Amino acid sequence: MLKRVFVAPDPGRTRLRFAARAVLGVALAVVVCSLAGLSLVGAVTGGLAALLALFTVTDATVRGQAVTTALLPAVGLPVLAAAAELHDHPVARDLMFLAVVGAGVYARRFGPRGHSLGVFAFMTFFVAQFLHATTDRLPELYAAVLVSVLSASAVRFGLWCYEAKLPPAPVPAPPPGTGLARVTTRQAVQATAGAGFALVVGQLVSGQRWYWAVGATWWIFVNTASRGETLVRGFRRVLGTVIGIGLGVLVAVPVHGAAVPTAVLLVVCVFGIFYTAAVSYTWMMLSVTLLAELLYGLLGVLNPGLLALRLAETGVGALGAALAVLFVLPVTTHTITDAWIQRALRCVHACTAEAAARLAGSTAADPARRIVELEQLLGRVRLSVGPLVHPLNPMRGRKQRARRVLALLGDCARETRGLVAVAADPEASHDARLAAACWRVEAAVEALTGGDSDHVTAAPESPATEPALAHLHGLERALAELAAPLGTPSGSPLVGA
Template identity: 25%
Template sequence: MRAAGHSVRTRLRDRIAASDPGLLRLTAGLRTVGAIALTLTVLSLAGTDVPHLVAGAMAAMVATFAIREKQPGAQAVTLALGLPVALASVSLSAVLGERRVVGDAFFVVLIFCAVYGRRFGDRGTALGLIAFQVYFLSLFVGATVSALPGLYGAIAVAFVSSAVLRFAVLPATPAGVLVRLRLAFRARLAQLVSAQLDLLDAGEDDMDKALGAVREGTARLHETAMMIQGRLEEGTPDESAARLVQRRIADAEIAAERLGLLLLSARSAERADTLTLHLPGAPAPSVAVPPVPDESTDTLRRDLRALHTLVLRAGGGDTGTALAHVRNRLLGYRDEENLPPAPAAVQDVFRGIGEAARAVLGLRIALDGPQDESDDSPATVRSREELDAEEAALDGGAEEPAQEEQTGLRRPTTRAAVQVAVGSSLAIAGGELLSTQRWYWAVLTCWIVFINTSSTGEILVKGYRRLLGTVFGVVAGIALAGLVGQHTVTAFALVLVLIFAMFYTAPLSYTLMSFFVTAMLGLLYTLLHTYSLDVLVLRIEETAIGAVCGVVAAALVLPVRTDRRTNELLETVLDRLAEVAEAAVGQLSGGPSDDLLDRARDLDQALADLRAATQPLTHPVTPLRARRDTARYVVALLETCAYHARTLAATAELLPTHPSIAADPRLRGAAGRTVRNIRAIAARVADEHAAAEVETGPSIASLLGSDAGTPRYGRITDRVLRHLERLDEAVVGLARPLGVPVATPGR
């Protein structure tokens, strides 16, 4: 029973870790709700009236979510600086409240400064956010000069409560967050292996569903890997440890994605295209007839389940002969003589399982330290020696070159500040036409739609989502206000529930977050005795005006068109892709070692930025269906290219230590066409009139063929050759949707 209970707890822990990597959303929700609850408790014991309770609750929320630094020391400094900023903001709001024109003008200036402060990093962003939100808070509760002492006390209690929750009750150190992210990576890796097992067993009618699960699992695993990479510098003791973890995470991700592709190829009538794993909605290839032999299927099913067990138990401190036996068997598939009799495609899957087991072993050693080696087989010993050699070969890497910083109105923070200031001016004017008392809702919406957006299309989509969430939130607010009535304690309890839901769902759905915010506001209006149906309808109208003003300002004032933004990011992705491919091929050709890990990470980050920027183009409600499909196809092709480039980079870094991989100088010339094609596409994206075209010609395999009497330069694995050819094909495939001419061989 104890074992069963432990198993249930472990499964629950893994499920939670996979759904919320690093428990970041859970921590944010609990910390905010806890700070508000502590503030309300202290203020209630002091006999504070309801308006000051509302002010304290809102200030606690702002003081908690505004802080974004990762190190506790930096968080403490920002929180300490935030208190005087908040007190100054509420004071100016109270003093200027009766001077409408001057107050409105100052509000616009404050908004400009708050957005401009983003250029100073997380601290500037946090202080600007505190200044704006506290000014809005004072307008919401109707702050006056005579009420300032009470507001000062409420805000001070809120900041202290936020500090108590942040540093004493729910502390989150970078190292602790990284540990939880590692657990999430293992859990998501196990989920991906389970999805691959379902793909093995899926019938012809279920292949699309099973493939969709594998595709989603692959994307979720990559998302977690990116989150880990973003926190390695702060969460690891030194640079060498960070690079080792980065390498092992990358190895595990590549091995898992490759295993899924090999499984898909084994189930298909022909070798599956990598694009199938990256293009949403792409149909599954036709199932092979006859299917995989029963004996091979049984063995594959057994070993995939064993790999799933190995992944989950790798981080639990579990040891024993049974686990060692499973690990030894799977690692044995890295040797040709241990492969079971099966068709070539099925044997590739067994090889993929062996590589995945090696990646899991490397991940465990990197994260948990040395392990018991008493039960190792020769294959496991060899894998450990390879991993040790790779660890010894890792160096500190080179410093990243400083990037040229834009100045003046070209700087994104300055441009956004000007746009928000203009949009807020329009929102103030439009909002006051609707209501002289609650015009600030329009300004708040205008402000929010500009946060974390970079183009007109992103602002339009965000404004639409906020309006949709507000409409449904008003309906919920009406229902909750009717149920709660004047029960203050019940209302505040529901406010806490809604705030937790708001922070927990914010990274997942902006519409849901807006829904919970609006429902919460309905309860706050009830507590302030200002609730009515007209007030909540006015909330929708003010939200619509704010969203429209934001879009108008983004479209007319220093606009950044979605096409321009995506083209800039696409050019960056192509440049990074060319750098990774050229550096990896150079190293595989015998050239000097390069910082391939960081180059691959930069490629992944650039691709993530492009994927986010194309959301307005790929949104389900967009009327431009052909453009939406083209954007999805281009991003999927780029993800395919990135996968092959990452794998080439990982293979190139094995050169000094791997016994079966040696440099081949012919690769540089054979793969030179691929790099030239990437740069040609980038040049055409940057300037549509550029005289650039994509070359085609003989396959890379034929270019590497050697005549009799030609000396043979080392060995290059079939895997490297396949990835080079797939990368070359995917790059040529990019030419058509991007309008780049393709040169016909012989002309």
């Protein structure tokens, strides 16, 4: 696990910049809140608002990110007001919390912006429970949110806007559908049901910290699409929480809110959340758990009993999520995996066609744009197939097939990247055999995505000396080999259930 985090590739040091900028943005927000005369509760609220503004906004363009960031207070402040107004009305408060959960998940159908606003709305209600916000504190909390979002924006779009130098990264849309066939709709129902279970059982465990269980259920559903992904994420959340609590006993409890060491450790936690998010959910949760413990230390309520209660509430939340994805409108791993694999294969063909057009002299063809989209889709395939290759998956046959699919899709991506690189060379010339090879690639993709894998033809045996043709032959071989793990009897899963 350590190796996965610290040895994982970081092209362009993107994760490092992401984490370093987050530390700067959150620190600036807290400092500005303090200079504005806000209380400790206001500073904590501001720091969390800045963290969310920097973490959740993932639009493809800088302009889109700026618009979404500007909309965060428009969503968060009314939710904060509702949470404060309902503080002394438990039944109405609980119903409102579940409504925010359902709406927040449903908003994902509108893409990255809907996802960001949904997360911010949920976390605003959650933070109101965390800080026991009441109406008399609303002016200060409003000021903290506004000042902190502005501070985070000043860092993200002014002081350190590294995205402006990068091409927009396409964000793959979720698999299509209507009504209950739409994944985001089913997940909204699942999340609301799971959160309802967590809310009721969490209150039986603790009348003060029940919202931890609801928070655990919510975050387990974030960035998942199938029951397999959700179950694995739940396991990793519990594991990260256990490790974080153990570390908290050694670090946070002895510090017990002392200003300087707590501030240093909070910086480390913020950096850890952002640096590990893309490669290890377990490590991210470790950082989140330790950060929460340090905040409770600042508020003067941290003790070993509170840590044990957090673990219990996290377990309740994970159980709620597991029951929801298993029994409430379940979305199978196969359904999601199949959709992403088909989209990745079609993108392979699109890359190939545009590269061939570029080699033929077309100036309008842009295979580089397609290769970026392919990388995004392959990342989504890996996430979807993750439950099938997880060490705890007992189905060895499906695990081996899933690993084979991932390896061959990786080969497809490598050969496609090589072809695109050759096409970018102005000295490269078009070979008449490229058209035939591209046609065979198209036919193979159509057969694989159409369920007719028996008709995928093998690549030519004769070696190719021309670079573009060699990459195309390598791509053909990978597609032909994919026919075995993907080619199953009609109606049965491609790589799992």
